[in-house]
Amino acid sequence: MRQIPVHVAIIMDGNGRWAQAKGLPRVAGHKEGISSVRRVVKIAADTGVKYLTLYSFSTENWKRPSEEVEFLFSLMETTLIKEMKELHDNNIKVRFIGRIRALPDKLQKIIEDTEELTANNTGLNLTFAVNYGGRQEIIDAVKKSISLGYSVDKLDEVSFREFLYCPELPDVDLMIRTAGEQRLSNFLIWQSIYAEFYFTETLWPDFSETDFKKAINEFTKRKRRFGGL
Ligand code: FPP
Numbered sequence: 001m002r003q004i005p006v007h008v009a010i011i012m013d014g015n016g017r018w019a020q021a022k023g024l025p026r027v028a029g030h031k032e033g034i035s036s037v038r039r040v041v042k043i044a045a046d047t048g049v050k051y052l053t054l055y056s057f058s059t060e061n062w063k064r065p066s067e068e069v070e071f072l073f074s075l076m077e078t079t080l081i082k083e084m085k086e087l088h089d090n091n092i093k094v095r096f097i098g099r100i101r102a103l104p105d106k107l108q109k110i111i112e113d114t115e116e117l118t119a120n121n122t123g124l125n126l127t128f129a130v131n132y133g134g135r136q137e138i139i140d141a142v143k144k145s146i147s148l149g150y151s152v153d154k155l156d157e158v159s160f161r162e163f164l165y166c167p168e169l170p171d172v173d174l175m176i177r178t179a180g181e182q183r184l185s186n187f188l189i190w191q192s193i194y195a196e197f198y199f200t201e202t203l204w205p206d207f208s209e210t211d212f213k214k215a216i217n218e219f220t221k222r223k224r225r226f227g228g229l
Contacts (some may be wrong), residue, residue: 002220005173007051008044009188009195012036014179014203021203027071032205034079043209045090045124047216051170052126055187059099059133073107076130080110084117091123097165098132099140127166134189137165164190171195174219176212178204196222 012033019029037054044052057072087094096111103111111130141163145155150163161167172188172195180201184192198215200207 004048004216005196005219006049007053007170007172007191008049008174008176008216009053009055009172009192010040011055011175011177011181011185011187012204012207013177013181015205017179018203018205026068027075029203029205030068030072030075034075036204036207037079038083039209040207040212041087041092041124041126043212045092047213049216050125052124053097053169053172053188054126054128055132055185056128057098057130057132058186059131059136060186073104076128077107077110080114084110084114087114087126088118088121091121092118093121093123093125094118095125095127095166096130097127097137097169098130099136100131102131125169127169129187132165133186134184135186138190140165161190174198174215176200176215178202178207194224194226196224 015029015033016026017029018032019026022028040054041052056076061072062069084094094114096115100108100111107130141160144163145160148163150159169191172192175184175188175192175195176198177183178200180199182197182199188195196219198218200211200215202208202211
């Protein structure tokens with residue numbers, strides 16, 4: 001039987017371009033991007049993917065105009081308030097990784113509520129990376145290990161993982177990026193060393209069930225050697 005990926009990570013790109021192409025303000029693209037999030041969560045759960053991680057706001061995204069940043073945070077708030085119960089009813093465990101403490105209080109509170117509500121769910125593990133950077137994650141992990149008095153003799157790849165934002169998050173099997181760009185942009189750098197990459201020209205708001213299935217199908221054809229023969 002063909003192996004489906006355990007952990008799929010997605011760099012959701014192209015919201016702005018989608019909106020601009022339609023003569024709409026950039027934020028309309030983010031709004032439409034939520035429909036794709038909903039679609040992908042459903043199809044990932046149905047396909048039997050165990051972990052889905054979505055790059056929702058990077059530590060570099062603060063460079064955008066403040067109105068766009070504020071819009072994104074408020075869109076996340078309203079989406080979570082609206083969808084929290086349905087996610088829970090579908091047995092989805094929702095988590096957030098990133099420098100959450102730097103987010104607006106209201107968003108932090110909703111993040112906490114969503115994580116708490118869904119904490120004991122056993123279905124799809126859905127992780128939103130918000131104010132997330134891969135290098136920052138590693139720096140934060142080093143800081144945490146030092147503050148906990150971690151002994152340098154014990155330091156190895158397995159024990160270090162315990163200090164990452166979500167130690168349980170396994171290595172990424174399939175990394176998808178939409179909208180034609182072919183780079184990692186500081187996403188999950190610790191977890192992606194042997195990820196298979198799938199790039200598509202499709203803009204995130206247009207990313208369909210068929211696109212997701214195409215990516216999974218492509219993954220099943222890859223030969224993974226993890227450095228071996
Ligand atoms: C990239 O498009 C998209 C983003 C920076 C934001 C994506 C966030 C969401 C869809 C919200 C996630 C929802 C929750 C509940 C956490 P872009 O603006 O970089 O597009 P462009 O490259 O065409 O300008």
